[in-house]
Amino acid sequence: MTIFKAFLQILNRNKIILILYSVILIFFAIFNTQNSDIATNFESVKPDLHIINHDTEQGITGSLVKYLGEQNNIVELAEDAESVDDALFYRKVNYVVEIPGNFRADFLAGKNPEITTRSTGDYNANLAEMSLTRYLELAKAYRLVDDETGMLADLEKTLATDVEVELARQNPVNGLERAVFYYNFLNYPMLAGGIFMICLMLLSFREQKVARRIMVSSTSPARVNRILMLANGLFMLWLWLIYVMVSFVIDFHAMLSVPGLWLVLNSGVFTICVTALAFLLANLVNNRGAMNGIVNVVALGSSFLCGAFVPLEWLPDAVRNFAHVLPSYWYIDANEKIGQAEEFSWSNLAPILANIAVVLGFSILFVILTNLLKYARRREI
Amino acid sequence: MKHKKNSTAKLNVLEVTHLTKNYREQKAVDDLSFAVSEGEILGLLGPNGSGKSTTINCILALLKYQQGEIRIFGEPMTPASYDLKRKIGVIFQEVAVFDELSVYDNIDFFCGLYITDAAERKAKVEKALQLVGLTKYRKYLPKQLSGGLLRRLNIACGIAHEPELIFLDEPTVAVDPQSRRRILDNIKKLRDQGATIVYTSHYMEEVEELCDRIIILDHGKIIASGTTAELKQLVKDRSVKQVVGPTLNDVFLELTGRELRD
Numbered sequence A: 001m002t003i004f005k006a007f008l009q010i011l012n013r014n015k016i017i018l019i020l021y022s023v024i025l026i027f028f029a030i031f032n033t034q035n036s037d038i039a040t041n042f043e044s045v046k047p048d049l050h051i052i053n054h055d056t057e058q059g060i061t062g063s064l065v066k067y068l069g070e071q072n073n074i075v076e077l078a079e080d081a082e083s084v085d086d087a088l089f090y091r092k093v094n095y096v097v098e099i100p101g102n103f104r105a106d107f108l109a110g111k112n113p114e115i116t117t118r119s120t121g122d123y124n125a126n127l128a129e130m131s132l133t134r135y136l137e138l139a140k141a142y143r144l145v146d147d148e149t150g151m152l153a154d155l156e157k158t159l160a161t162d163v164e165v166e167l168a169r170q171n172p173v174n175g176l177e178r179a180v181f182y183y184n185f186l187n188y189p190m191l192a193g194g195i196f197m198i199c200l201m202l203l204s205f206r207e208q209k210v211a212r213r214i215m216v217s218s219t220s221p222a223r224v225n226r227i228l229m230l231a232n233g234l235f236m237l238w239l240w241l242i243y244v245m246v247s248f249v250i251d252f253h254a255m256l257s258v259p260g261l262w263l264v265l266n267s268g269v270f271t272i273c274v275t276a277l278a279f280l281l282a283n284l285v286n287n288r289g290a291m292n293g294i295v296n297v298v299a300l301g302s303s304f305l306c307g308a309f310v311p312l313e314w315l316p317d318a319v320r321n322f323a324h325v326l327p328s329y330w331y332i333d334a335n336e337k338i339g340q341a342e343e344f345s346w347s348n349l350a351p352i353l354a355n356i357a358v359v360l361g362f363s364i365l366f367v368i369l370t371n372l373l374k375y376a377r378r379r380e381i
Numbered sequence B: 001m002k003h004k005k006n007s008t009a010k011l012n013v014l015e016v017t018h019l020t021k022n023y024r025e026q027k028a029v030d031d032l033s034f035a036v037s038e039g040e041i042l043g044l045l046g047p048n049g050s051g052k053s054t055t056i057n058c059i060l061a062l063l064k065y066q067q068g069e070i071r072i073f074g075e076p077m078t079p080a081s082y083d084l085k086r087k088i089g090v091i092f093q094e095v096a097v098f099d100e101l102s103v104y105d106n107i108d109f110f111c112g113l114y115i116t117d118a119a120e121r122k123a124k125v126e127k128a129l130q131l132v133g134l135t136k137y138r139k140y141l142p143k144q145l146s147g148g149l150l151r152r153l154n155i156a157c158g159i160a161h162e163p164e165l166i167f168l169d170e171p172t173v174a175v176d177p178q179s180r181r182r183i184l185d186n187i188k189k190l191r192d193q194g195a196t197i198v199y200t201s202h203y204m205e206e207v208e209e210l211c212d213r214i215i216i217l218d219h220g221k222i223i224a225s226g227t228t229a230e231l232k233q234l235v236k237d238r239s240v241k242q243v244v245g246p247t248l249n250d251v252f253l254e255l256t257g258r259e260l261r262d
């Protein structure tokens, strides 16, 4: 079919644009990989902690020391003030906890004995402090309802489930997180490449002069249009498959997992949405200059606003709230949710599916708008 | 030669009766009637804005019109007359090709809108390349061609499927003399191959050289029609002052009181 052939030739002449967008994506994906490899080291995430324990009793004191030991790397130091100072200064430890001599007795008596702490103030020190605070707050809560034995049993149970969460949260700077980054970033090349190509194709074929030639020919314009739609659809499918394949090449194991496959599905639905949006925009622009402008505004704009390049949490609330009106937001948010879900139970899946449904909703909206626009145009003539 | 035969015995390839087309208030074509018989080259001559392109676009069912009837090969022409359209070739005033496609691929694409069989199409595209003399340039992109070559590509795209009825709307506007010569020769070749041709222009010399019959249009109306000789005779009869043989421009001046190319 010569229409397909012409489509492929136009695609071929403009392939450099697609290659450029893809190279940016792959470059950042690999760049990000190296970054996260450093953080992947689990040991380095565990804070270094030194405990000075003046309480000779066990019970709650022993339990606290044991818990802190599980959550942190315990570093032994000489018991003089100077070596503690040095250790903090040289970051041999991130956090120092000093338990007073009467801790158990006072705590059980309902008082809140002061635990002295010193910190390097960095991220690891905060992690260590979090483990201490969590233990103490929980202990205070259970103290109200139980004696020491019951309290310790409850604490142990609660903290044991807590530990898993904690590990899961510290651990995941792994393939999956990288995959989430890749699929978030995909927002940009997918939008830019998709809108550029579809607009270019439709502009080329609908350009007044060429369109007139098609209209006087013995092929019906409706048929040419159908073939063009099909060709554009196949092109988007191809583009999506290429990007999915690249993600598998970058990290096969992370992708061949339940969350990995959810990422693929999510991006597939997003691709449908991009296709619908591109058809709408192609009906709005009527020259190549406007087309290039729109590609940049839509692809770059939504990538910045919706957290494709930097995490959403870094963006101001106003920006994040505004981003809700863009399909990219829901796509990227779904990626994040997939990355954070520990298991794919219904309660975890529901919000992800809700996001995917919103993206599908946007697609339907775009299709309706495109048809309304065409209808309005036809009536104008 | 075909066109010298008695035209009344022949089938009318194109029949336009009482065609009227308004753009809102303005009359672009005003109650136009004419017929073109097989193998003939009909010239539509008129200054810019006289309604030549509008007439062609109405005939091709690209424009809706208020009144009139158009028959091609005896059948009414509508936007969905695909069997009729297969026999028609059109070369518009503006060059209409794909920037991204080579000379060959452009002709192949437009020919492909009429002819689906690949082998048949290949032969026709080669023939068209040869006719307009672009065989050497088959791999060139449109932007690498000069204005004259581009015009020839434009013609090749319109006639590669070997239509029986060809419309050319001012194909020589802004073309250098050599290319114009070449284009006129191409049109004669098409006529010799048996095509019926409707040719519009505002250059009287071209129409005089090329056309069997001429219709002079002004403000969407026919102000005179006939062979070149008949038109010149018309002026001679009306104006006794004429000493030297009149040109078509004199005809136009005589009938409207102004120059053709104003």
Ligand SMILES: Nc1ncnc2c1ncn2[C@@H]1O[C@H](COP(=O)(O)OP(=O)(O)O)[C@@H](O)[C@H]1O
Pocket (backbone or CB within 6 Å): B023, B026, B027, B028, B046, B047, B048, B049, B050, B051, B052, B053, B054, B055
């Ligand atoms: N799309 C249009 N809308 C309104 N008026 C038009 C349009 N196209 C042509 N016209 C007018 O119709 C008349 C005939 O134009 P046209 O057929 O293009 O003349 P020609 O081809 O002989 O130069 C002109 O007066 C022109 O201004």
Ligand SMILES: [Mg+2]
Pocket (backbone or CB within 6 Å): B052, B053, B054, B093, B169, B170
């Ligand atoms: Mg014109």
